[in-house]
Amino acid sequence: MEITKNQTFEKFEESFKAFQEASDLTKREHASKLASQIDILSLSEDGISYLYKRSVELDEQGLFSGTSWAEPTKLIPTLVKGTLLAGHPSSSFEIVSDLRLLAYAKGAESNMISQPVAKTLLEEVLVHNLEFALNDLSEDTRQTMSEREVKKAINLFSFLLSETPIEGIYEKLALEVDLICSQRPVETRKARELIRLIDQRFQPSGESKHDQLVRTFINALKAPTTFIAKERSTPEAYIDFIQSCSADELKSEAIEMGESMVRTGLVSQYHAYLLLYLVKDNHALVPACLGLNERGSAEWEKFKDIIVSLISEIVTPNNYQCIYGLSWVLGRNLLSRRPVRAGLENLRRAKINPQVEKRILKSIDDPDSSVTALQYLLGGTLKVLGQPLGVGQGNNPTCQSARGISMWSQHAPAKLIDMIITVATQNNLIMRFENQDLESIKLGKGLVEKLDFNLDVVSAILVPHLDRIYNEMMKRSMGRADDPHRWVNPAMYGHWIPVGFASCYDYTSNSILDFEGFIRIFYAAFHPLYNDNNQVLYPIPVGIYVTSNHGDMLGFHAISLLRVDKDPSGDYRAYFLNPNNEGRQDWGQDIKPSVHENGEKAGESSLPFHQFAARIYAFHYNSLEATAHLHLVEDESIQEVKKLAQESWGKSYNWIEQPKLW
């Protein structure tokens, strides 16, 4: 029996009335009942705006009296997230508290707090909770918060963001855009939303660093070339222009267009018009328009026909972000591999299963009826092939699957294409595990309860299958007295994964066993100073403990170690893929993975080597090689890591020092 919006509001009002009628003696009890109505209202956008309208009265009637929200001027913006993480009823009170701040910031009368103070508070609250406002959750949020609480928080903050006067957080938002885009994510929706928001709410016309930065991004979406900016050209006018302009003008359009894309990783609709025009009979300008590097240009020369037909088939004025993917498919010389060419050819002719088609369209923000699911899928495939490190898990607990897609894209692109084709046409996938075939549609649920479709197209169709297979492999490996990943990773990801495996977690005793020996292997296997300066070849699956900004244990996470190198300042850093695409990471103890300015390639995260080591609990390695280097590792390095580990996640376990036979 579904109930209507009005009924929900009525129930709230009934409960509010009972609350008002209660004397001080039972006020708190009634407040907790009222909170259960607030909880339900905050699950919908209408509910949030309804609560906003009632927030001042709720405050005046004493919803917060006797609680830590009682005096609004004493609220601490950094504590808001923790309160939301605590769940109902705290989160429900917090929501009304933030909504009343908004009301006071917009001029509602209060004898508790002035308008400017309310405004400053609110801005700070927003800055600290952008992940909710932008629907881009951090790992600790995902680990701690239930789906329901996430929904409430996202509703609250999208409302606050759309209603708050936000001049005060301009710089923070500018940096946020930079942080997201510098990772070159495959899925650009969050970046676009944020840029659009800044564009609507601010006038970044000055010469400050932030203004310039922000303008670059806004232009990448709205006016990627000087001509478009100057003329404020509509797409229609732009088509007229490129058809009638001089050869020089056309050339500079192509160059500027390519440059804007290379600079930001963002593609605009104009780009599609220009590129589609150039592939008709201006082939010479295509490399510039695609922003190709030298290798890319060579690839263009070699496979011009194929590329032209790919562009004409896939790129449309409503399917254009894939141009950036294509640029890197060429830059990575992927077409020079016959299986990739053949795979793409096969995919072009694929007949998509209706179920899969639904999933594809669901993952597209605002699917255009002129673009087919196959076109979207082909575009998505180009993106994933071109930007392997831009693959993300979205708001799903599927780091393992994302890690796999990224790895196949880097090292087995044709295998990935083949998986895409199988899933797209059959809505099924087979992998083999210990001599038994696992067929995804015949398996039980994986880790995902309900896939969040804020995902790139390829992930949206592959992850449901990969997730089930992965989970089945895990189930079959349980109870073997070691971490199931030891067997699952090589089977799931393929022969690129070394079979050697070390885990410091002892399943039988639920404790950390011989951590020193464990770290010694890690250093001997991966640190260039101890491993004969050998480099990491293929991505190494690593299990890490995710910790809060206080260093407290939150949960487990799957990442890939990509390389270990000296950073610009000469220190050794571990560069890794975090499928979470998180820019603002703080793992406590001053361990803050960075995503740029420390030698990272787009999409990589990095940490000083010892800090990285202090968060790992399992990794794969070449056991034959590493053993020879064990004695080289200095005890000091090991102790440094051990201390960090013991004082953070390590507090959640018993530590057994007894040496283990690795």
Place this chain on the structure above:
Amino acid sequence: MAKCFALMGWSLPVIESMQKTGKPFVVVSFPDFEPYAKENDIPFVPYQLDEWSDTSNSLDLVEKLNAYNADVAVPLFEETVEWAGALNSIYRNDPRVLNRAFLFRNKAMMKRKALIGGLRVGLFEEVHNKEGVKAFMKRLNEANLQLDGEEDSWVHIKPFASAGTVGHRLLKSMNQIDEECEDGDFPCLAESHLSGREFSCEAFIHGGKIKFLNITEYVKLGYSNFIPEGHYLESKRDLIYKHVQKLVDIFGIEYGMVHPEWFLTENDELNFGETACRIPGGHILELCGKSYEFDALAAFVQIHDPSLTDEELAEILPPEGFKPKNYHGNVMIYPHKKQFSKLEIPEELNNESYFVDHTLVPPLSTQKISDERAGFGNHFGTINFKGEDPDRMTELLKYYQKVDFYV
């Protein structure tokens, strides 16, 4: 009219209701509550209610309450029933009022009284150790003409003087007696298993007559109930009414509220379970008040006043023949797992038109439930429902009792 009610025990909802009536009252409870009472201007007499000594006894308490002109005592909790009995026997100058209070506090005595008066009760006996329980079960088996290999007859044991389900054990076999009974359980009452559909009544008594009878439908004992009763029990209302009045007559209850529990068999026979005379658990009076649109707590207190006139009675109780518009029910939520970390409210509850509100709270980080539970243990909150169809209500309460809110 009573000059002042002495409320025996600390209950904020009752205090609030009494404040609303504007009738004079004074709260008697442990000294711990004194600061709060002072701060909130609640008339209060601190008393060590768990002690009986030269300085802590009813004569002394009467003295203290004289300052407030108290002349009617009201037991709010099981543990204050004797205190209220003692005070009222002084106020009414009738020593038997105290003896009657003991009836409510000794389940064996209660059963004997019921049996003498002609109510149907199970076979019962006071037992002092495991052997006693076994002997009781053996005799019960014999009486039930047990053959070799047949299951033992079920036996319940319960402390003489605890509220509701506290300390209650159901023993289904001889082995279970050995495994589960502890020395601390004894002495207690052993009782044969009564079959039938269990429900409770809340009968407001004045001058020895039922002035208002509420029937509470138990969906699952200790978990969920709703008011008024569903269609089936409603059709037996007359029968139930007669039995409750009979109970009142047998026990000689004049003023107050009784909360007996009954088992209704398929042959329309009522087995008497037990009765109490304080505020029942399970938020029953809250539900009752909502359905019958009156302040059930204030009525509970005032019905203890012998001097109430018929007009005054009519004011505090629902009108005769009042038909509630809605059924109000609740389900108390207990965690199903022993270890859990999150409160998860299922989506379907948001869209449930019968849903009113809930008082569930999240666990403290990762919380474990200890193995020792008194009665059904402490519940983590209540979910309230309201609606017009008792069958739908039953369905909902059954359903949500099975949902695990703590994961």
